[in-house]
Amino acid sequence: MNCCGPNRRQVLGLLAAAALPLTWSSPVRAQxxxxxxxxxxxxxxxxRTAVLTWTTLGQDANGAPVPVETDSEVWLGDPDGSGLRQVYGDSRPTAYHYAEVTGLEPGRAYRFEARSAGLPAAPAVNVATRQPNTPESLGVFTTLVPPPGRLLRTIALSDDIHYGEEVSGIITAGLPPGLRQEPGLAPYPEIMLDALLDDMHRPDRAVDHLLLAGDLTAEATPEQVRGVxxxxxxxxxxxRDWLxxxxxxxxxxxxxxxxSCSPYLDHHDCWGDSFSARQQLAAYxxxxxxLIALDTTELDIPGGTLDRAQLDELRERLAADPDRPTLLFGHHPVTTESGWSNLAGPSFILNAANAAELQSIYRAAPGVFLHHSGHTHRNRRTRPDLPIPVEFLEVAACKEYPGGYTLLRLYEGGYMVNFYKTRTDAARRWSTRSRGEYFGLQPEYTLGTTADRNHTVLRDLTGVSPA
Known part of the structure; x- marks a missing residue:
């Protein structure tokens, strides 16, 4: 059973659209x-920082593209192009470049160039990075202005690890053709999870808590559940450290x-044996x-639901302390905008009745400030259906391109959202390979806009204690 893709009509539409990028101009070549x-x-x-990634390719004897290892540089200057100087350099050869520039000034525009072997990097043919207003097309990015006050905590948001999966990028009925890991390399879900956890321990990320919004396994077999x-x-x-x-x-x-797992109706629940029972929220x-984790899963279908007992418990918990700063997370997106903008349509997200009630509950709890979800494998902010000051944020999948997580940095005066790709060598290699999913359309759907991935929200969080 394929539980997580759109219908055949939507697949055919996607495959038809895949022909479009083939008519666009090719990337710039040195010669x-x-x-x-x-x-x-x-x-x-x-x-104060910016992360740039790019790829270097050559041609084999048959003219096919192959990775070429070379150096990495980043040059920055004023928006008018003056004063361009090198601010990052790494002579270690790689084809999968990841450059993090530090020491920047808040709220300032910078002209930039990423270079390898002295050649400037160009965006791929994808619309996602070639629209007129993107940093990649302008050659300019502007740093964020952080919220006022002290930095209190840093929370990582992640989802969709699919531990145990062997083929990535299949939507339904074997279409479109999926991607497998290269022979001799470790399974990609393990590589991407290990890279995520590696980043969480690095001091430049300074993560206090990791939240995982579902699909940690491919199909919740006993081995997959135990492994993740x-x-x-x-x-x-x-x-404490992860939820x-x-x-x-x-x-x-x-x-x-x-x-071998505990019975649940006429099913068996391996996930519940190691994590939590179905349709029960967990509050911390x-x-x-x-922090409140919601179980939004149906049995045997991809869409989402919240049963009456879980909704009532959530309502009671929030009503008991409605002003307490609260972050909720669950697998399925909630808003109408998410329903109509994701590839699989409204049936793929939380059902409409539950979504309306959930947002009504949030309206009565002013402390709720963000709802994190996964499932769509994309970076996307969507508008709530009610006039409530709650951000609904979908975070791209950990297991494939763009392959990463979002850091939520909480300040006394609000929070800052930033998406990061994972950066181990193996993770960068698989992320580059898996960007070719859906006939190269993967970045169009999953990367999101710069503002989806990076933004600041002003909000009174003075009640949150430092970690």
């Missing part, structure tokens, strides 16, 4: 048959492969900050 410096993306822009749980448990303590919600791939299953209080 015929030589190095191509392409796929430029300004992934992350904070108040063991990696998380080795990294930190459940309920997880169930996704539709983690649902109870039918079949002999699951009979970290000082004055409240």
């Amino acid at each position: 015929p048959g030589s190095l191509v410096v392409t796929d430029l993306e300004v992934v992350t822009v904070t108040d 749980h063991a990696r998380l448990a080795n990294w930190g303590v459940s309920g 997880a919600a169930r996704g539709n791939h983690d649902r109870p299953h039918l079949g002999a492969d699951y009979e 209080e970290l000082g004055e900050l409240r």
Whole structure:
């Protein structure tokens, strides 16, 4: 059973659209048959840093593109192009370039160039980075202005690891053709999860808590559940360092492969044996900050639901302390805008009745400030259906391009959102390979706009205690 894709009509529409980019101009080449410096993306822009990624390619004897390892440089200057100087250099050869520039000034525009072998990097043919107003097309990015006050906590938001998956990018019925890991390399879900956890421990990220909004497994077999749980448990303590919600791939299953797990109706729930029972929320209080994980999963279908008991418990918890700063996360997106803008349509997200009630509950709890979801594998902010000051944020999948997580930095006067790609060598290699999913359309849908990935929200969070 394929539980997570759109219908056949939508797939055919996607495949028809895939022909469009083939008519666009090719990336800039240094000279015929030589190095191509392409796929430029300004992934992350904070108040004081920026992360740029790009790829270097050549041609084999048959003219097919192959990775070429070379150096990495970033040059910055004023928006008018004056004063351009090198601010980043790495002579270690790689084809999958990741450059993090530090020491920037908040709220300032910078002209930039990323270079390899002295050649400037150009964006790929994707619209996502070639629209007229993108940093990649302008050659200019502007750093964020952080919220006022002290930095209190840093929370990482992630989802869609699909531990145990072997083919990435299939929507339904074997279409479009998916991608497998290169022979001899570790399974890509393990590479991407390990890279995520590696980043969480690095001091330049300074993560206090990791929230995982579902689809941690491919199909919630006993082996997959135990494998992903063991990696998380080795990294930190459940309920303190990391918190997880169930996704539709983690649902109870039918079949002999699951009979060693606890029964749930006529299914068996392997996820519940290691994580949490189905359709039960989990609430955590970290000082004055409240985190609530919702189980939004149906049985055997990709769409989302919240049963009456879970909604009532949520309403009671929020009503008991409505002003406490609260972040909620669950697998399925909530808003009408998300329903109509994702590839699979409204049936793919939380059902409309539950979504309306959930937002009504949030309206009565002024402390709720953000709802994080996964499922669509994209970076996207959507508008709530009610006039409530709650951000609904979808975060791109960990397991494939763009392959990363979002950092939510909480300040006394609000929060800053930044998406980061993971950066181990193996993760950068797989992310580059998997950007070719859906006939190269993967970046159009999943990368999101610069503002989706990087923004600041002013909000009174003075009640949140420092980590």
